[in-house]
Amino acid sequence: MQGESNLTIAPRGKDSILLVDGMALMFRAYYASAATGYIRRTKAGLPTNAVYGFMRYFWDAVQKFNPTHVACCWDLGSKTFRTEQFAAYKGNRSEAPEDLVPQFSVIQDVMDSLGIPNISAIGYEADDCIGTLATRFGTPNMDVLILTGDHDMLQLVSETTSVIIMKKGHGNYSVYTPQILMEEKQITPAQIVDLKGLMGDTSDNYPGVRGIGEKTALKLVLEYGSVEGILNHLDKLSKSIRSKIEADLDMLHLSRQLAEIRCDVELVCDQEACRLELNHAQVAAKFEELEMASICNWMGVAAANE
Known part of the structure; x- marks a missing residue:
């Protein structure tokens, strides 16, 4: 497909929305590649290893679970209502690695280029945004799929919401429904x-x-x-x-x-804005800019110079 053409991921049965735990994917992607001692960078020196790894995890899940809609949720600073309730909450965690920090804004730019909403809320965690959207969008006409590595998310499992836990390696998942959670x-x-x-x-x-x-x-x-x-x-x-x-x-x-994950956060996120439609020219231009043209190949997106 060339130029400005759009690609809509074909639905499988009824509509489904993939809610991505952006924080979980970014940390997983960073440490998986940093463990080798090599940090991927652009010619200008911008680290991009986590961005590249994120896209591998993310697009593998899109191909496997075939959602019609996608939204990506993020933390917004370390201070939340939980730190107000308990000052030591997450106080044992070290700062994010220096090479990872600038990549959070880069991956959100990438999501923008894919037409995928980046969702966050002051005073809340990504988990709360995911819980709120799962509650909002989970209906008899829309299945919710939560992509994460965080087992705390299993509390969100319902008849309309499945939680996909990423396991070691690419393409390895445990998918939880209420029945599977009870069985396991x-x-x-x-x-x-x-x-x-x-x-x-x-x-x-x-x-x-x-x-x-x-x-x-x-x-x-x-x-x-x-x-x-x-x-x-x-x-x-x-x-x-x-x-x-x-x-x-x-x-x-x-x-x-x-x-307890909050499911009542005030969020601006329209369901139709989450529909997964790729503008090839826009996507290709972003990955060319990041010196990741190879991503276009396994996404089935025409490179910018084609």
Whole structure:
């Protein structure tokens, strides 16, 4: 296809929207390539290894899951409503690598060139934007697919929303529906939040109930159904478990709040604006600019000079 022609990805059955966890893809792409010791750069010295890797992950998922619509969600700074609730939230994380930082704006420019909306909201994380859009767009006429590497997203699984967890290597995924989540982990999406409230999350740096790990948390949730169910049956718990919960009751409730993905963020994102239609000339020009013309080949986009 030449020049200004558009390519619309052919739908498979009813419409579907792929909600991309941009942060997860960028960090995965950066570290996968940086581990080799080689950082891809333009002639001007701009690092582009994460951008290149992102496109490989992203386009592989587009080809495999064939969405009719796409939106890409991003964090917007480190301060969110969660850091206001708990100052140490994610406080254990190091700064992003120097070579990665400029690539966040570059990949968002790339998404713009693909006609894909970049979605973010002040005071919220990409997860909350994804949760909000999944709730908004998931209907009997539209399936939602969430592309991420973050297992916390499994709480968003529903009859209209599937979560695609990227595994090691390209093209390796675990796709979760409510049925698969129950078969594999014996829990419902809502119970993931209860688990996190009890056991905490070392990655996000909130403690949950001190002394209760994953095994005990899962046992309690399976037996009593939820945190409320556990608290209503404290008299049936062992003295040790009961005393731990009672000592950390406030942190239990706070940790559960921190774990829960918000689905009510005020976002401007029109469904039709997410329709996946590629303007070949625009896409090719962007990848020529980034000295990544090879991407055009495996995207099926005519190079700018053809």
